[in-house]
């Protein structure tokens with residue numbers, strides 16, 4: 258296996274920039290997800306790593322070897338990069354074994370070696386007993402495992418997954434997530450996994466690269482993205498974080514500072530070296546908002562919606578001081594909030610979004 262180095266890569270189509278100065282280092286054996294909304298440049302990035310698309314600026318190395326620069330593009334078949342697509346692209350008239358061994362046959366690998374490698378690939382994806390089946394007689398998850406085995410049989414240095422679970426139903430997705438995680442643990446394959454599904458990225462990846470409008474917004478562990486988003490885009494994109502205006506009142510001490518949000522003073526976590534400033538933003542989560550009894554610290558407003566979800570309700574709230582700022586939180590059973598009801602809330606904690614980074 259090999260690491261992947263994407264250095265200051267830019268891609269333009271005519272005058273439009275699909276990727277803008279993106280740098281990502283994937284360590285040997287790492288599982289890195291690229292996550293972002295539609296049109297953020299995920300597919301373009303994958304196509305450039307695979308060699309189907311040239312770079313307009315910057316360079317890409319695989320296993321320490323330069324494969325893409327604006328002047329040079331090593332062809333896809335020489336990169337030893339495996340790709341698993343969302344539509345499995347299996348040959349319907351071939352058995353599972355024939356599908357997996359096809360590329361070896363075309364490459365002139367001997368029958369004995371082919372059989373050994375196909376068996377080993379089937380074992381890697383736990384499909385030993387399905388070698389004789391046709392793809393039509395497999396479930397969606399099994400087909401995806403065959404597609405993975407077909408990619409692994411060529412002994413790639415790096416495997417790219419292009420939204421591999423997008424066509425599967427919710428239950429199958431969960432079990433395939435477990436299988437991919439287990440596969441990664443067993444084999445130590447270097448994986449770059451493209452998805453727009455953050456739950457999937459969080460469940461699987463060591464680190465996640467969040468992209469928006471062709472730019473890298475943050476590259477961090479799932480926990481860091483959730484607890485310490487680098488900018489407003491990441492804060493609101495990951496788990497529907499709420500971004501609220503704040504004034505920073507005190508300098509950082511022990512990783513915390515005092516802020517005023519909607520007239521309420523509170524202590525939030527922050528980066529080292531933060532100083533008092535106006536017009537800052539904090540990110541807070543539904544679990545960091547609670548109802549206040551009486552007139553304690555907090556802010557008044559109106560409940561606009563309460564949707565019961567079994568065990569708790571998602572409650573939406575409009576603060577009096579900033580009606581355009583929709584907040585939401587969960588009220589556990591017994592649910593008492595209703596639309597139209599006036600109440601007082603408080604924010605219990607949050608994260609001060611660093612100044613001037615990305616979006």
Ligand SMILES: Nc1ncnc2c1ncn2[C@@H]1O[C@H](COP(=O)(O)OP(=O)(O)OP(=O)(O)O)[C@@H](O)[C@H]1O
Nearest residue numbers: 270274275293294295296297298299300301302453
């Ligand atoms: N061949 C092309 N010619 C012109 N523009 C392109 C081309 N390929 C991609 N783009 C543009 O580049 C941007 C990034 O596209 P890309 O397909 O990489 O996004 P994505 O994140 O994969 O989106 P999705 O999740 O919808 O597949 C988009 O604005 C897209 O319209």
